[in-house]
Amino acid sequence: MTDERAAGSLRDRENELAEVQRIAKVGGVLVHLTNGFENKRSPEYLAIHGLPPEAVNETHQDWVRRLHPDDRERAERQFLDMLEGKAERYSSEYRIIRPNDGEVRWIAAEGRIERDRNGRPVRMVGAHIDVTDRAQAREMLRESEERFRLIADSAPVPMWVTRMDRTRSFANKAYVDFVGVPYEQALAFDWRTILHPDDAQRVVKESIAGEASLKPFVLEARYRRADGEIRWIRSESQPRWDPAGRHIGFIGVAHDITVAKQAEINLRSVNDDLELLVAQRTAQLRSRESQLRAILETTNQHQDLLDLEGQVVYANATALSAAAVGPEDVLGKRFWEAAWFDEAPAVAKAVEEAFRQASNGATSRMDLELSLPAGRRLFELALRPVTDETGEITAVLAEAVDTTERRTNEEALRQAQKMEAVGQLTGGVAHDFNNLLTIIRSATDFLRRRDLPEERRRRYVDAISDTADRASRLTGQLLAFARRQPLAPVAFDVGVQIDSVASLIRPLVGGRVQIEVNAPDKGMLAVADIGQFETTLVNLAVNARDAMNGEGRLVISAEPAVEIPAVRSHSARPGDYVAVSVADSGTGIPPEHIQTIFEPFFTTKEVGRGTGLGLSQAFGFAKQSGGDIVVTSIVGEGSVFTIYLPRSRSTAAADPAPAPHTDLTSGQGHRILVVEDNPDVGRFSTELLEDLGHWTEWVRSADQALAALSENEFAFDLVFSDVIMPGMNGVELGNVIRERYPGLPVVLTSGYSSVLAENAHRGFELIQKPYSVEALSRTLRKAIGDRSRR
Known part of the structure; x- marks a missing residue:
């Protein structure tokens, strides 16, 4: 019985010790070193490292693979050097990646080395401590100190x-x-x-x-x-x-406070003069004495005391020095006619009006800019009435604060923030385009080999074509964010489009995501580009899938709205809108990311799980369409993205014309006037059109194009023009041709153009660079076909 009690007591102590180790995040490890590495891990060790119970005897290589890549070489080298040396203590700190949840944890390893009489290591007994919280706190302290230093130095x-x-x-x-x-x-x-x-x-x-x-x-x-x-x-x-x-x-x-001290000296001198003047004045001037003394007791900013006629009866040293004048140059003059406003007649008129308001009892405030001997200066000016004991207005106090340095610093800060955003955008674009150019350059180099098999040649040609498409999609997403993509807005039935997109995204999100659509069957029309609308919904659905780790509930809804709520420093905007929302049951968005999720290339996904352009495309599409996008999110519960689009007053949706079923890679001998200022692009375009079976004439400016048309307006079946050109641009050329030659179709092409984006509604056919042979042929046929129908 005594042995049983002793055994029970021992088990209790062991359980208590295990509980203490679990609470303290301490795990034991035993390594026998006489025959390689024979490991034995305690349950607490396995819990800390995210290992299953069967990993109790894991190998040395298992431990090495678990080390964080940035710490792996150092940690293993330190362990092996310790064994090869004479040390009896082992101490190290490194990061691991737990296999069960992929989480990065900081580990402090401590151990004692037992050696034989020849100094060879026999066994190591040690403990692993999870010090992640301490390491993170240390990093936060370092960042906090760095922020303090940056703030202090600024x-x-x-x-x-x-x-x-x-x-x-x-x-x-x-x-x-x-x-x-x-x-x-x-x-x-x-x-x-x-x-x-x-x-x-x-x-x-x-x-x-x-x-x-x-x-x-x-x-x-x-x-x-x-x-x-x-x-x-x-x-x-x-x-x-x-x-x-x-x-x-x-x-x-x-x-x-040098200026303030000097002002005190000057004010003392002014005070002496004022006391002598006040002694000779009437009772009315005695009242002014107290008012002037009040000014002397205020701050040393730009201060002027005006009588009810607007004449300056006192100006402090700061105000006088700003205009580089003495008291005799301003005293007795109307305030707005004094030296401060000599170079700013428009400002003087506004100041006079502000004085009228102040003399009637209202405090007037205004921002103004003055050209003074010290240069261009910015001020905040306030004019307020001064009253006596009875409440009667007896004077007006003009007080100005020089805000030049403050506003300069604010502008510098805004510029720095803008440059930081531009830097992030440029870096992202360079990274993605360099990846695409690497593929194209490598494929091009291989295509130059004469002994390249035909199958391999086709593969490299396909790689170049696919990569060009990816580059085009990337520029499209960037133009969408910048609100510079050409849109083709039409009135469409929101419910019908949502049903269509829901069918499209079902295989994308997987069978474990339940999709629910809450939208009217028909009758609710929005005005936007249908293709961009569908792309936006797909992007939001894919983001929702990733936020739910492929399992959860996705709800797409649509309803009318009478305003866009206040968001991103904008007040609420009343109007007639359609609100389309995509809600998920995912992990939610941390509050610190809400303001940055729409920035290009911002992403919280791991490498390879997205470009960071999906939400920026959605943002740019909504804004350019005359609406906005609003996000609400609760961490751990999910997110809701709501797109507001203008609602159509029409009762019928647009009916897109069916595409003609013709051979897209051969022409019919049409006569095409090519307008392109770039020699390389011009030569390539004409060769491409001639290979398609067309006859071409190439000119390098809009003026040359109009000259060719003026000679014979029936010489061409179509004008194919770039948008960005010196002098008259492509949109302007198209407008002139439409006015002078109404039956002559115009097709525009450009990779980027704010002019094109702003004038996309004018009805010209558009093909965006880079374009394929099929896309070019299809667009030309459509434009010439429309002319034939007319």
């Missing part, structure tokens, strides 16, 4: 962090620039050495007292800048504390 004022020994652990760029020494020297720089001699004793004493108080304190003094100029600086410091509450130093920031 600040225009000196900032620093001081240790207890009064050296700095950090100083921003403005601080380093002010003291004028390299960063490392700036950390140990003694700020007392650049104090103005008249301020040094006072400021050092105030600094010591402020630090001893362990409370925030302020110092004002003059300092010698790196360029030798003396500047008034106001520094604000506050104590730093560690997590245990111990005082570890100070954080400080400084502001250049």
Whole structure:
């Protein structure tokens, strides 16, 4: 009985130890090293590494394959070097990819090496600890520190962090620039050495007292800048504390207040003059005295006091220096006729109107731009009434804030964000097109071989053709996002198209995804490009499938809407719309990604699972069609993408004409005028048309084309023109031909053109570059056939 109790007690302790290991994410490992690597893994080890119970005796290579590719060589080399050396302790940290869920985890491995009398390793006993949370926290701290440094370095004022020994652990760029020494020297720089001699004793004493108080304190003094100029600086410091509450130093920031100090001196001089003037004035001027004193007690921004006639009775030093004038140049003049507005008569008129409103009791605010001796400056101007004790308006205070630097910085930030977005887009385009060009270049090189078998030759030709199609689709998606793709909007029945697309996407999403369609059978018409509409629904359905990992519920709905809700800084837009939504039961979209999912090449999928252009195509299509796209998502529950398209007032959907069933690769001897400014493209186009059986004449500009037509308008059956050309473009040429020669068809071609996209509704036939022989022949036949029918 005693043995049973002892065994039971031992099992309890073992269970408790296992539970502790599970809670602490610690797994045991035992490796016998006398005959290769004979491993034994504890259940906790298997759980940490995402291994099944039967992996308890996994091989050394199993462990190596599980290591993250970026850590594999280092971790294995470290383990083997430890065995080959004399060390008795093994310690390492690396990442693994768990086979059960594909998740990346950080592992801290600790072990003890047992060696025989000859120093050869016999056995290793160790433990693996899952330290993923700690590693992620460490990375987040590093990123946070980097963000702090970037923010601090972008600040225009000196900032620093001081240790207890009064050296700095950090100083921003403005601080380093002010003291004028390299960063490392700036950390140990003694700020007392650049104090103005008249301020040094006072400021050092105030600094010591402020630090001893362990409370925030302020110092004002003059300092010698790196360029030798003396500047008034106001520094604000506050104590730093560690997590245990111990005082570890100070954080400080400084502001250049030289202008303010100089203004104080000037204001004192003005005050003396005003006191003498007020003493000689009547009782009415005594009232103004208090008003002028009030101005002296306000900030040192651009301030002017105006009487009820608009005449300037006071201007502070900042306002005078901005116009490079003295008080005698502006006092007594109407504010809007003074020197500040000499170069801006339109602004002066607006200021006069604002003064009228202020003199009637209303505060007026406006943004304005002035040309001053210092250059172009931007201001925020406010004019507000000044009242006496009885509430009667006695004057108008004009106060302006110079916002030039702030707006310049804001514009620089916007430009930086724009360039970052352009960089991301350019990188994505370069990556995808380089991949496509690699295929084309390689296939072309192989086609030059004379001994290439015919089957292999056909394969390379097909690869070039397929790759050209992929490149065309890629440019189409980019043009869709940029809202520069030519669209052919028609009124179509939304319910019918959704049913058609639902049938198309069923094999795409798989049998484990339940598709539900909630749309009216007929009668709800939208105006958009049908092909782009179908492509958008397919893209959204494929994204939904991936978000559900191939299993879940997909609902496509359509209903009328009276407005587009507020989204992406736009207010709600009332109107008559059709709202088509695609809802899934997938993983949802994290809030931090909602604002970026429509950017080109942004994707959260692994490599090979998408280009990141599907949602950008949907966004561009909706916006260019006169609508928008809205997304709502809850992480863990799913997402809903809703496309708003203009609703048609018509009661009948467009009926596309059937395509003629003819041989598409041979012509019928039609006479075609080719208009193309690029010599290479022009030669290729004419040769291609002649190979199709047509007769061609090639000109290089719209003017030459019109000249050829003026000689004999019946000499050609069709005009085939590029869109982008010097001088008159293809769309403009087509309009002239339509007006002068109504029966002559025009076919336009272009790879990209904002002019074409904006004028797609004008009814010209369009073939987009790059085009196939079949597409070219089909388009020409359709255009000439339409002419025959007319």
